[in-house]
Amino acid sequence: MSGAIRLTFEYRGHHIELVASERVDLVLPGGPGGQQGLSVGLAPARAAAQPDIAIGYRVDILNARGQRIHSRPLDNPIKEEAEVVSSDPDRPFTNQPVSQPKGRFFVLVPALAEAKEVALLRTTVRTQTIGRFPLGHGTEGGGS
16 A cells, blocks of 8 residues: 555643544655654654654554554654743743643654554653554544
């Protein structure tokens, strides 16, 4: 199967959910199952040779047995700071924490025939699964 799936996630605070998965007609760099790709609306993802060890966020595509068949590293998708105007003339802008972050982000993954679920994970000292969602190929709103 060729092409890609655009995953749409929404967050409020640190609660994240998959709200849509949609097939799109494009080829991701790096080939099928490759580590390369684009995060729409995010900075380019860091390459991770070993996704189990990489610090940060990632999206795993899982088969029917729950085994990872593709992994995509992500920069932190939750916008926890906002750029604001400062009263300091030497620094006209500064960053301030956002007390209740909310928003949406998109991730492109390869459309693999054996893909059944998507898992969003965060790794600091250990890996934490933020959520697992059934993957509805080509269905708008088919994420949760």
